[in-house]
Amino acid sequence: QETLDTTGLDTKVKVFLESQKSEWRDMNVPASDGQLLYDIIVENGYTKGLEIGTSTGHSTIWIAWAFSKTGGKLITIDIDETRYKKALANIKEAGLTNYVDARLADAHELVKKLEGPFDFVFSDADKDWYTNYFKEVSPKLEVGGCFTAHNVRPEGRRGMSGTRAYLAYVQSLENYSTTVDNSGGGMAISYKKAEK
Numbered sequence: 001q002e003t004l005d006t007t008g009l010d011t012k013v014k015v016f017l018e019s020q021k022s023e024w025r026d027m028n029v030p031a032s033d034g035q036l037l038y039d040i041i042v043e044n045g046y047t048k049g050l051e052i053g054t055s056t057g058h059s060t061i062w063i064a065w066a067f068s069k070t071g072g073k074l075i076t077i078d079i080d081e082t083r084y085k086k087a088l089a090n091i092k093e094a095g096l097t098n099y100v101d102a103r104l105a106d107a108h109e110l111v112k113k114l115e116g117p118f119d120f121v122f123s124d125a126d127k128d129w130y131t132n133y134f135k136e137v138s139p140k141l142e143v144g145g146c147f148t149a150h151n152v153r154p155e156g157r158r159g160m161s162g163t164r165a166y167l168a169y170v171q172s173l174e175n176y177s178t179t180v181d182n183s184g185g186g187m188a189i190s191y192k193k194a195e196k
């Protein structure tokens with residue numbers, strides 16, 4: 001996969017991420033999961049992204065950085081105004097504003113209204129809605145695309161019944177191939193193999 005030359009931007013993003021390393025306290029993904037999402041996008045050349053659950057923008061920045069390589073764009077959604085505003089400031093400081101369309105909205109309402117198509121999705125908002133989000137987005141996800149979901153572990157954890165149910169559901173689908181990466185917070189990675 002060929003990537004765009006964004007050397008100046010790379011430096012800006014790296015400096016920003018380094019400066020914020022110990023500042024992500026709003027339920028943000030660990031950096032290793034950010035890197036995991038980045039790699040999936042760049043390796044597959046994805047360009048049409050959706051993130052559900054921006055918080056203050058840690059995963060957003062890793063995804064947007066990957067899209068700076070592929071020429072892609074990310075729609076990201078959060079319902080909390082304070083975190084949304086902080087995310088906008090963080091994205092700007094990282095130099096990635098051009099790659100992000102951040103929306104302040106209830107994803108329960110907005111996700112079903114988005115037209116798509118998407119080729120990359122990261123689900124990281126309310127865990128009890130994970131299966132609903134998946135069902136709403138799946139018809140808009142291109143074949144060959146990837147749906148990722150955070151805090152998913154096969155053995156589950158307290159308060160994570162939504163993610164357990166989600167994993168069982170997505171693993172039951174014959175047109176998706178799903179693995180779980182447990183190197184960080186638990187990432188379900190589901191590639192869409194066929195429309196049905």
Ligand SMILES: C[S@@+](CC[C@H](N)C(=O)[O-])C[C@H]1O[C@@H](n2cnc3c(N)ncnc32)[C@H](O)[C@@H]1O
Pocket residue numbers: 026027028029052053054055056057058059060077078079080083105106107108124125126
């Ligand atoms: C785990 S945090 C996201 C962390 C983020 N992905 C990161 O790595 O920086 C979950 C976010 O989902 C948001 N959220 C929860 N329910 C939501 C809903 N119905 N619509 C939109 N956002 C929602 C919360 O406000 C919270 O900021």
